[in-house]
Amino acid sequence: MHNPFAEMIDETTDSELIEQSKNGSQAAVEKLILRHQAWVYNIALRMVFYPHDAEEVTQEVLIKAITRLSTFNGESKFRTWLYRIATNHVLNMKRRGGELQTQSFSGYGDAINGVPDLDLPDPKAVPVEVPLLVEEAKIACTMGMLLCLDRKQRLIFVLAEVFGVSDTVGSEILDVSPDNFRQSLSRARRDLYQFMNNQCGLINSNNPCRCHKKTKGFIDAGHVDPNNMMFVSQRLSEIRSVAASTYAQVDDVMDRQYATLFRDHPFLEPKDQILWLRQMFEQRSFRDTLHLN
Numbered sequence: 001m002h003n004p005f006a007e008m009i010d011e012t013t014d015s016e017l018i019e020q021s022k023n024g025s026q027a028a029v030e031k032l033i034l035r036h037q038a039w040v041y042n043i044a045l046r047m048v049f050y051p052h053d054a055e056e057v058t059q060e061v062l063i064k065a066i067t068r069l070s071t072f073n074g075e076s077k078f079r080t081w082l083y084r085i086a087t088n089h090v091l092n093m094k095r096r097g098g099e100l101q102t103q104s105f106s107g108y109g110d111a112i113n114g115v116p117d118l119d120l121p122d123p124k125a126v127p128v129e130v131p132l133l134v135e136e137a138k139i140a141c142t143m144g145m146l147l148c149l150d151r152k153q154r155l156i157f158v159l160a161e162v163f164g165v166s167d168t169v170g171s172e173i174l175d176v177s178p179d180n181f182r183q184s185l186s187r188a189r190r191d192l193y194q195f196m197n198n199q200c201g202l203i204n205s206n207n208p209c210r211c212h213k214k215t216k217g218f219i220d221a222g223h224v225d226p227n228n229m230m231f232v233s234q235r236l237s238e239i240r241s242v243a244a245s246t247y248a249q250v251d252d253v254m255d256r257q258y259a260t261l262f263r264d265h266p267f268l269e270p271k272d273q274i275l276w277l278r279q280m281f282e283q284r285s286f287r288d289t290l291h292l293n
Contacts, residue, residue, distance in 0.1 A: 001052055001165070001242045002035050002077045002244065003243055004036060004039055004082075004083070004136075005037075005039075005079070005159070005163050005164065005169060005243060006227065007168070009077070009079065009110045009170060011077060011078050011079065012076045013035070013054050014032065014035065014079075015033050015074070015078065016028075017029075017032040017108065018069065018072060018078065019068055021072060021290065022069070023292070024286070024287065026281060026286050029066065029277070029286075029290070030274055030277060030278075031110075033062055033066070033273075033274070033277060034054075034125055034273060034274065035083050036062075036082060037058060037062060037223045037268070037270065037273055038268070038269050038270070038273075040058050040061050040062065040083075040086050041054055041055065041058040041268065041269070042088075042239075042267055042268060043086060043090065043155070043158060043159070043163075044058050044061070044086075044090060045143075045152070045268065046143065046146055046162065047090045047099075047151070047154060047155065048096055048097030048098055048099060049097050049098030049099075049143055049144065049146075049147060049159070050097040050098060050230065051230050051268070051270070052094050053097035053098075054097070054270070055270045055271065056096075057089070057090065057093065057096075058270055059276055060089060060093070061085060061089045061090075063280070064085050064089065064105055065078075065085050065086075065240070066277075066289060066290060067161035067289060067290070067291060068085070069207070069290055069293045070289075075174060076172075077172075078180060079173075080172045080173055083173045084173055084174070084175060087155060087173055087174055090151070090155060090220075091151050091152065091155065093115045098147045099147060101141055103144070103147045104148060105145075105148045105181070105191065105195040107263075108144065108145065108148050108195075109195065109198075109199050110149075110167075112141065112199065112209060112214070113209070114118070115214050115217035115218060115221060116217045117210075117213040117214065117217070118213065118214075118215075118216035118217050118220075119216065120133075120134070120212055120215060120216060120268075121133065121216050121219065121226075123246045126226045127226055128225055130215075132229070132232050133215050133219070133224060133226060133229075134211050134212050134215050135232050136229045136230070136231055136232045137211050137214055137215040137218045137223075137224050138202070139209040139231040139232065139265055139266070140218065140223060140224060140230065140231065141218075142200075142213065142262065142265070143231070144262055145192060145195065145196065146158070146192075148192070148195065149188050149191060149192060152184060153184055153188035153191070154180060154188070155174075156170065156184045156185050156188060157185060157188040157189070157192065158289045160181070160185045161175070161188075161189065161262060161263075162183065162243075162259075162262045162263060162265070163239065164243050165242040167181045167182050167185075189255060192258075193258045196258055200228075202261060203236050203257050203258060203261075209217070231265075231266055231268070233264070238264050238265070238266060238267065239262070239263050239264070239265055239266070239267045240260075240263040240264060241267075242267045243267070
């Protein structure tokens with residue numbers, strides 16, 4: 001799969017599609033969007049938590065990119081141009097999804113501890129295999145932890161720690177210095193991993209919290225829906241398999257273990273990836289959408 005965040009990147013295909021798009025090819029625009037849509041979506045998902053909200057954010061970002069495409073003149077890398085639009089949008093958009101409830105690490109820990117430890121559900125009483133429910137609970141819980149970071153910390157953590165974006169690439173996308181990028185990442189790691197070390201039993205065995213013990217409670221509380229799982233059922237592949245780590249290796253062994261939990265999260269695709277785009281072109285002329293003369 002095309003990884004737009006690799007340290008060294010060949011943008012030949014993007015450049016060809018951009019040129020064709022400017023010459024009036026709707027098919028080229030669709031191909032360009034499909035190369036980047038899942039990446040924008042997976043960033044948005046970790047900013048707002050809920051897939052339907054992430055789909056809306058993704059569409060908003062890509063509409064901005066499409067309507068400004070005629071202004072792209074190649075002075076910067078296309079990935080810098082596109083993902084700067086994406087990151088500016090998610091940093092400044094209205095609060096939605098999981099962000100509507102302001103979350104602190106202490107409050108999140110209290111909420112998890114308030115979920116009772118229960119036996120796993122009867123396999124005959126649920127529509128999917130029980131291990132999938134446990135995985136859904138684990139992913140939902142760790143995704144929720146990200147919401148306890150402020151937006152900038154969360155975004156930089158997602159880019160660097162989850163998708164393996166280097167400080168060079170990340171600083172270009174966010175238009176900050178590499179040192180600022182590294183400092184923000186360091187603070188995000190510190191806050192998140194300190195919480196996990198004190199709360200989560202996935203790595204620190206001294207913590208009593210276990211995903212399989214919380215799964216039934218998450219189901220009862222509506223955090224996990226066996227009939228409509230948000231993460232496991234949409235799995236395309238693990239993030240680590242599509243976004244090879246390019247960031248400098250973390251020296252601390254525990255930090256690497258915590259990062260692995262997030263890199264084992266699923267890399268997901270939004271539904272109806274191209275349908276919304278064609279509907280937009282139907283509502284207004286293709287050339288008007290791209291502001292072509």
